[in-house]
């Protein structure tokens with residue numbers, strides 16, 4: 205994960221009411237954001253989390269994608285969510 209403020213400027217598409225234009229994107233996820241938008245998956249906002257919190261990519265359709273630094277981190281997050289859900293279930 206890059207440090208807060210380590211960004212690159214991407215020219216993103218302007219689609220409907222989503223006016224991205226030039227945007228400062230966290231350096232470590234900039235290639236992903238660029239590829240998604242080039243492929244027609246329009247993003248509205250994003251943050252890599254900078255190794256401190258879970259990162260996200262907000263899509264134009266309202267969904268959010270999580271950004272994790274590695275497999276161990278996402279598996280830990282999933283385990284905690286599953287255990288939390290089972291503890292509060294019926």
Ligand SMILES: [Zn+2]
Pocket residue numbers: 205206207230231232233252253254
């Ligand atoms: Zn980063």
